[in-house]
Amino acid sequence: KEQFFPLLVYRTGPYAPNGTPWANGKQDYIKLINATGGINGVKISYEECETGYATDKGVECYERLKDKGATLIDPQATGITFALTDKAPVDKIPLITLGYGLSASQDGSVFKWNFPLMGSYWTAADILIQHIAKKEGGFDKLKGKKITLVYHDSPFGKEPIPLLQERAKMNGFELSLIPVAAPGIEQKSAWLQVRQQRPDYVLLWGWGVMNSTALKEAVATGYPREKMYGVWWAGAEPDVKDVGASAKGYNALALNTSGTQPKVIQDILKVVHDKGQGTGPREEVGSVLYTRGLIIQMLGVEAVRRAQERFGKGKVMTGEQVRWGLENLALDQKKLDALGFSGVLRPISTSCQDHMGSTWARVHTWDGSKWGGMSDWYQADEQIIKPMVKAAGDKYAAEKKLPKREASDCAA
Amino acid sequence: MLYRENGQFKSSYRADQQIFPILQDRVLMLLLLAFAFAVVPFIASEYFLRAILIPFLILSLAALGLNILVGYCGQISLGTGAFMAVGAYAAYNFHVRIEGMPLLFSLLLGGLCATVVGVLFGVPSLRIKGLYLAVATLAAQFFVDWAFLRINWLTNNSASGSVSVAGLNLFGLPVETAVQKYLLCLALMVLFAMLAKNLVRSAIGREWMAMRDMDVAAAVIGIRPVYAKLTAFAVSSFIVGVAGALWGFVHLSTWEPAAFNIDRSFQLLFMVIIGGLGSIMGSFFGAAFIVLLPLVLNQMPGWFGLSISTALASHLEFMIFGALIVFFLIVEPHGLARLWSTAKEKLRLWPFPH
Amino acid sequence: MSPATTLLDVNGIEVIYNHVILVLKGVSLKVPEGGIVALLGGNGAGKTTTLRAVSNLLAGERGAVTKGTIELRGERIEALSPAELVKRGLIQVMEGRHCFAHLSIEDNLMTGAYTRTDGKAAVAQTLEKVYAYFPRLKVRRSSQAAYTSGGEQQMCAIGRALMADPSMVLLDEPSMGLAPQIVEEVFGIVKDLNEKERVTFLLAEQNTNMALRYADYGYILENGRIVMDGEAQSLRENEDVKEFYLGVGGADRKSFRDVKSYKRRKRWLA
Amino acid sequence: MNAQNIAETAMLAGATQGGRRIGEVILDVQNISLSFGGVKALTDISFDVREHEVRAIIGPNGAGKSSMLNCINGVYQPQQGSITFRGRQFKHMNSRQVAEMGVARTFQNLALFKGMSVLDNIMTGRNLKMKSGLLAQALRWGPAEREEIAQREFVERIIDFLEIQLHRKTPVGRLPYGLQKRVDLGRALAMEPQVLLLDEPMAGMNVEEKQDMSRFILDVNDEFGTTIVLIEHDMGVVMDISDRVVVLDYGKKIGDGTPDEVRNNEDVIRAYLGTEH
Amino acid sequence: MGFFLETLFGGLMVGMLYSLIAIGFVLIYKASGVFNFAQGAMVLFAALAMARFAEWFPRWLGFESLVLANLLAFVAAMAVMIVVAWLIERLALSKLVNQEGITLLMATLGIAYFLDGLGQSLFGNDIYKIDVGMPKEPLMVLEGTFQGGLLLSREDLIAAGVAAALVAVLALFFQKTATGRALRAVADDHQAAQSIGIPLNRIWVIVWSVAGFAALVAGIIWGSKLGVQFSLSLVALKALPVVILGGLTSVPGAIVGGLLIGVGEKLSEIYLGPLLGGGIEIWFAYVLALIFLLVRPQGLFGEKIIDRV
Ligand SMILES: Nc1ncnc2c1ncn2[C@@H]1O[C@H](COP(=O)(O)OP(=O)(O)OP(=O)(O)O)[C@@H](O)[C@H]1O
Ligand SMILES: Nc1ncnc2c1ncn2[C@@H]1O[C@H](COP(=O)(O)OP(=O)(O)OP(=O)(O)O)[C@@H](O)[C@H]1O
Ligand SMILES: CC(C)C[C@H](N)C(=O)O
């Protein structure tokens, strides 16, 4: 018997350049695990399904693959996540939405099946503000500053707005919002507005072609790249690759490192790519989104491993059991080191209440040819995030008439 | 059984005006309906229902609505997505804002709101024709996309613009499982198909077609362009709106404006063209072609045990899909419905070739 | 007429529209070089279809020749494109005018010269000739074709074909919608071209009277079959032709006011 | 009204011609001028049409005959002049109004509804008579269905009359030209018009078919008393079946009178008929 | 004031970029009465070919020169577009002579799917770069007159120049040559054009090749701006209001339409957008086009829609 992981991916369409390395990372990690004996002997089987980043195709993929015994899904898109959030509890399939999805779904007591591991758009926005404050020399220095959010006009792009508004109130900066229609190939007016407002900082909440276009428009309107800060989905190679040196100085959040030093990357190169079984091109291994794909898959695998510890080693876990595993992840530094992920990400541990597990992230900078210059780790401010998560979770539960999970449910 | 109409004499105009004047067709249709209502729910898998049949039914309903406008009245619309969105979000608002609003009423009220918006954007059709009219409907498309993203009130203040419904029930009967949802969609689809068929074979349908074929002559025989065009917009958007509401409520249950974006509008237009403009049946053929074919193509490599990369498979799927569209148009430029009726005509002559 | 070489030889063709509608059921006819042949027959007999089959314009109507052969100067032409046929001197004037609505009358005429390679001067000369034939066109030369009257469009369509300097013209209902003296003129032009430039004509006409006056030979088509053919002279004298096509029952012309009484036409073929 | 008209009225009113009673002026066109940019299609045209008569309009190509019908029909709006119909005077007509007042027409260049069957084309002519609401039609509910059937019966009579039973369900686009002309007439007849405007109804027909068409026109005129305005280039037909003829040339009226008068009018012979007729 | 001018110029420049794509639509519509849905796919296809050939040729032939690489790639990409045009005519259009506009529109949709799939499987679906040496840094002018100066994009200026040149040539071609006249005849009536000997197949290959050329130019300019990737095919959507506003049949209309839409879009977004929450430019472009159409239903320069009985 094998543990089945459906892989919802997009290798075509407007978001393909970003979706592809991510999808490759996910697959390569499975290949690595299978080549090194599986999860306590349980091999992983998988099947890719192309969503093209479109919600309805995503739903079709989900329905198709769930019948084949899906036990864990990473939808790779916030839109698809929204659509699956209602279906997952019925079908008992947990969703990993690492660094994306509904920010409120951190609240495990309402969103039993969602796992926005390692960060949500609220933590992301919070950390960016913290980083800017630090640059300026303290939160009090933010007073009177102008910060502009240039965002993908979709639920994904709108997620950080409530947090930023909260922060603007708290820290006294002036927030302005500039939407960019998807997919974001025409941004002249957005950047003319930036030029008019002359903000002190621009936050970039984009995905796919929107990011590189934004950088090019910034070049064309002379907005300094050093003052631009992207979310972690706007901080990978495809976003800056063809802007090249012009994008030098641009910053973005980093959930993970990139590069080929980590042991797990080396393992993959050896065990998978050298055998000619690599999913994508070898040069791509270790890139930002590829590595993120690895992490997502690793967390899934570790959730199964954790579940096996409780429900029986060497057995195939059900969706429900995997869910339990995800809810009880405890990856400390030692474990991460053992898995070959030292330095790639911070330790993470989840609980019934907290489905995120870690609210830490760093900021990295494009030096014209590669991502580097990692900042220190920041942790999102609990004081702000917690009440927002709770309020949003409660509202959701009320709307959906969902009962809150019992404490006993958590223990189970 | 041979497919013949010999011996079937129509002794009254009523008999001649039946939807399916040929007995064999009538029987076939009844069997098909019986199968759809009574057999499918038992044999279809959950996947088949949820991922194929329900979207197929809803989109054919939308295509049916669009066909009234484009196929029967000759007004090209690229704003179908918008009218679906209006249907969906309006139904949503009735659903969440009015306690105890029955599902069916929400859906119909959604359709009604879509009617209002449809008629509004249909007004330019009195002056603008052909492809130029596409601008008016595209304006609707983009405006509506924008409105649901930007105007919070319309989405019940959901920060992201995405809304969701749960716990549907139809006069007390739950609409939760795939089968229940399927039956709801099927019933509505059959109902609207009947109503639409009745309309297009009545005076109003003839007015629409007259407008489409030769508007000056239509005016000369006393058809009012305003009335003909705006009723077409109204009826079409109503059906499209209901389909939109179903798409949101029944198929997706959580949706964002992107679910009804311009791609949807194009997709529906393609359905009616490939299915057959001005044919109720064509709407179903078109929906089947556009919804099902990609799925079939997508799964084809699997059936043959080929393992090709996802990207390549998907590119091949595009290519084959594109090539098939061209192929069918060459075989029958008037769409699949016409192909079907030509085939029947041949069958009727069979075994004598002409 | 001296026995001339056969220019066009249609041999037993069958035409089917839309894969199901059989329209021509074995039509054969010959057009001699330098002749004027009339194709007569009632509505729906298949005259237009025959001409379309010859000029290979059936495809656009979703029709096809399924049997038989068509030869032009001994060469099989079923597979040649209309453009190639025009290059070989065979051009058709379509029924129902089909002027290019957005082009001016003059541009319409000029498109007719598209295939010509004999230089601008020669084309200009032909243009003058056409204007001389149809002075009305010269007056309306810069109007968009769509906004000219029905008759003007008919002249434009004929003139356009003449611009190609053809050696054989298929004329489909040239007299339709033309005022009587223009009809005379059109037939006069046909005769003129035929005599002076040895242009061969195959014309489908409802105006049997006129057609038989100018043609050398005629075929009568009914229901997709040739039911009678002969020298124009002899057809003109045939009693049936007289009654059904020329409107002269017995000896004298019947008034249109008096045909009100019920009459059923005799068919050569049921 | 000028003196000549009055005299004619006296002569025609009450006079019976083949059982028809030619009545009062039903349609009176006064001083119509119409131009398109530089092209003067009609200049100061006046003529009248009496109830139950067959009135022909003839003239060379481009004389403005079709434009005249288009003005009466409200398709074109003349720059000058007025049209009086049954005593009501209009600066210009609106197509719907004209139709409601009982004027129907056929077209020179076939303006049939190509995608529809013969039956449906003719049924559109009955639309003004159909009163069921949208919802009733959607449900095909009692009265709506009865209405549909009643109108169908009427249309079937026209189909019989025009002898196109065989083609009832054929899309009109597939019919040969001549039959399409007949359907066009059928659609106009379905409106039960009081005045029927025919624009070259016999173009593209052979003599036998023209005879049939003449018979249809005269029957309608006879049996329903329909007033007929006819444009036709076949002089035989015009001279045989019309009561009075208007002749246009280059947008101007050059003759008006009975066929015999017109036939012998110098201007008409020069401009149109040529010497042979 | 300075900012207003900047917005205005920005709008004009973007407008020219839209025109560049719009021209492709107009060409095919004008010359065959087909609304070519595949124009976006052709832009992508051409740009992909250009980008990849420019990358491959130096590798295959072992040279370094960027100019040479671009030149060769351009020629090769053009050759590819001609082959595409020929295939389209052979396999699709020639079999659809005399069909209605909407049928042909649908066929071009099939072609669009096909080209999207083919292009990406031949040339890849990542981001590629076209570097024809377009200057990226902005140009500052009138720094004395306005505070902060007036910012112009040099890249856009070049693009605008190219578009204008292209239009001039094409407009002349249509008005002055016999082929141009034949093309317009084909658009009016396929069958009549055939009947008088206009060789539809050759005409169509020519038109689609010219449209392929327009697509290639648009692809190079947009591609060097955006990077070459799937989204490039979506820029066609931006050209839609432009073609319709300018008139489907008018080459100069594409330019004027582009300028109007570009300016209208940018001014509205910047001066009206903030009041309405932003993001209004897309629908505003259409509303703007709609307003013009209400006055001139055939678009600003389009041929009058003929409506006669
Ligand atoms: N495109 C078509 N599709 C189907 N049937 C057609 C088509 N064109 C013509 N027909 C049929 O073919 C038959 C012959 O038509 P055709 O047009 O050749 O007649 P015709 O002799 O030219 O008549 P007319 O004098 O009225 O023009 C008719 O019965 C007609 O219905
Ligand atoms: N809509 C229009 N725009 C411009 N000119 C027009 C328009 N309608 C008619 N004309 C012109 O007006 C004149 C009269 O045209 P009309 O169609 O009335 O002629 P007609 O008498 O019916 O001729 P025919 O016997 O050839 O049909 C023609 O020269 C024609 O070109
Ligand atoms: C899923 C992520 C890659 C980001 C993406 N734009 C989203 O939908 O949220």
Ligand SMILES: [Mg+2]
């Ligand atoms: Mg004919």
Ligand SMILES: [Mg+2]
């Ligand atoms: Mg006329």
